[in-house]
Amino acid sequence: MTDRMEKRIADVLLYGSVFAALIFFYIPIATLVLFSFTKSRFLSWPIPEFSTRWYGELLADRDFWSALGNSALLAVLATVFATLLGIGGAFAWSRYKFRFQWGFRILTFAPLLFPQLLLGVVMLLWFSVLAGWLNMSPGLWSAVIGHVIYITPFCIVIISVQMQGYDNTLDYAAEDAGATRWQILREITLPLIWPGIFSAAIFAFLLSWGNFYITYSLSGSTRTLPTFVFSGIAVGSSPIYPALATLTFIPALVLIFAVDRLRKRAARRRLSAIAES
Amino acid sequence: MAEIQKSWRDGALRLSTLPLLLLMGLFFVIPLIMTALLSFQGTQYYRLVWTWDLKVWTDVFSQVHYWTIMWRTLMMALVCTVLCTILAIPIAYGMLHRLSRWSDHITLLMVFAFLTDAVLKTFGWVLFLDRSGVLNGTLEAIGFPPAAVNVLFTPNATMIGMVYNLLPYTIFTIALSMARIDGDLVLAARDAGASRLRAFIEVTLPLAKPGIWAGAVLVFVLSLGVFLEPKVMGGGTSPLAAELIRQSFETRVNWPLGAALTLVLIVIGAAALTVAGAVALWQARRVVND
Amino acid sequence: MVSPIIKATGIDKYYGTYRALTDISLEVANGEFLALVGPSGCGKTTLLKILAGFEDLSAGSLVIDGEDMTEIPASARPTRMVFQKLALFPHKTVAQNIGFPLHLAKRPKPEIDAAVRRMLELMHLKESYLNRYPHELSGGEQQRVALARSMVSQPPVLLLDEPMSALDAKLKKSLQAELKHLHRHVGTSFVHVTHDLEEAMMLADRICVMRAGKIVQLGEPSEIYYRPANAFVAGFIGDTNLLPAKVTREGDAFRFACDVLDCANPIIAADQVAPGVAAGADAALMIRPEMLRLLAQGESADCTISGTVNEFFIRGASIQYRIAAAETEIVMDIPGTSTLPAKQGDPVKLGLALGDLFAVEA
């Protein structure tokens, strides 16, 4: 086989697979967006007529608003805790060296390797016991804990990646210039790993926002958007769910692109600083 | 980057680890232990009784039904792992080496799809694959018979959903390890007379192995626990382990049974992890010895 | 010496069981420029970190500026450090980097501004750099910013850890000159680590030569160069000739026997023998390459060496000859000329004065 032919085949295969993957990933998403604009109450193709009727129906649904509120509260709380714990965890993962570090790493990473449903089920058993002792039933609070357990490992990984290549002598230099530990953290370390922290927070927010399995197991009778949709489509599909999907895509997309902008700006500065020295 | 040696008496180390350790201990380790203990109890009239016997376990090991489902879960997980790995390699490579200018944007698009609510995406698939869905509607419009593709509510649909939800893991881990490969190594292989394919097989693939392994293991373990796909896309006709476990807890209210089945699944996952870890270690050692 | 600014006594440093420093005692005078020299891994950085407060000492004591340093953290010591990799903060501008120590000390903004501008001038940096980020500067400019940051709060002691090792030869030369100038100008005490003895000789008032965690010799550059304590110090700079010899006492002076050297009267004065050399034991005679000269036909000298030219290198200011003589190779540097006095394979005779010889332990 000649080199040219080989290149041609490789090109077709590689370009093709990337485009195919993108199409594959967006099939259900595009389908949802399309159906959200149907006028009919049946979700069958072709769409007879377009309208924004179902958006109106969705916005008039009180269960939707309470699910939205719960989702937001859950996601905000989970994000705050997971990001804070993730910062500490990332320091311990990749900047420090200490006894039993491997134990620490395995323990803090394990939830990521756990099928989420099992994670939820296992925790539910314990929460039911706890709830019995404390005389409160599983609800938003237990879902928050579950989300934090599941999401923190992601935050640790993202922030650790940002810490790769962090030059410890910067800390020494700051200390030498008279900085206290707290000042070093505030003036040097946090600003430098800030893009990682920010990405981790956004990632955490979206993971929590879209999480079904853990919420489903742990939130008791509290509904979030994913469980609201799940119970809705179990009863019978309605075009309000595609409308809901389309509405929630927009802020997520904005957030993801915002993270990317920030990350790139910081990366450019840091990379060139490293290249020079 | 040099790590900083810390003793457990150091305030910074405590501050950064203890809250996390406490949380993981209280809400991850203890629940696991409790699950194990629970599997030695029994139920009567939908209530837990503290019997401390092996009844549930003998039950689990003597019922063929459970093992059929476990076996099916395992097979689905294996197929899903193989598919995700094979598909991800050209995607990751193409993203890095053919569409490198766009790779950031492509990654973002994939991250967005990945982070979107799984229930919604699965529902989207149903609308797409339905007998009167987008796919069949479009096919019919260009001359195929009505409902030409009849895949929804079969195990194949489940598999499509699983691959859909788990493929990003392999793409990301493989792309990450491929991006770290020094481009000069591939050039050196080409310079030494290797064809493109040969250079890919001799240099790129072996060096990307850690990412391939990591992605495969992750996908395998996560696919053991899928629940949405078989229920919503597979139509619940051939349930997998997670559904079985959920039923034991919710429908049958048999906690000890659910706990035991959970443990079985965890053990299968842990065994896969151990084997993968051992293989990785063995290979790493072989590389060092060479 | 008036009261020293740094007084280290009997410092030991262990990393686990590994002994990185052994019994280091050292005094640095106020305003002195001291160079710490030694091969890589001999403990220079470790010693500097102990002075700066980044490492605890395992034994001994350290007094800086009249105060015991044992309990004082790095951030509160009267020392500032210039790091090997500079450690400029990539997210801060040049102005913010230089002003950082004053910013931490919560000085008023106008004062910081004024100090930063003063440093900029002292370091020959352009004012337009103030709002740039470190990566927008060249290597030499980054170096100056790092120096400026360490000097801005006028510390009594400046510690420099091989700050020039990453620069190319030419830039290094010009920065060395500037550093020397800066030192004269500000009156701060400098402790400058380098593995380059030539740099140390050029810059320092005194040089401290270290080896394997110990101080081998501490003295002025001329002492280190002409009166090295042992063969290690002698061999640390350039291509030095060390010829095996035997030394025996003869009255106030010493008699030596060396196969390579042909001397009419092989006697050297007592101060031409390093203190550690035991009479009758094996010793080495040190001859710096520039002390040898090429003898013309019939010319004579106190001592002579006969041999043939192996190789020569034209280095501009000088020409280096490598000459085979009695199973060793002798290195000779002579002033550069446009006409080569000898070529490869030529038989040559070298001469040197008895007074230029120095005997060290083998």
Ligand SMILES: Nc1ncnc2c1ncn2[C@@H]1O[C@H](COP(=O)(O)OP(=O)(O)O)[C@@H](O)[C@H]1O
């Ligand atoms: N943190 C440390 N832990 C263990 N050994 C160290 C540490 N830092 C330095 N060493 C060892 O101490 C010795 C001296 O190191 P260093 O002071 O950096 O040498 P130099 O700066 O002279 O090249 C080296 O052998 C080095 O390996």
Ligand SMILES: [Mg+2]
């Ligand atoms: Mg050093």
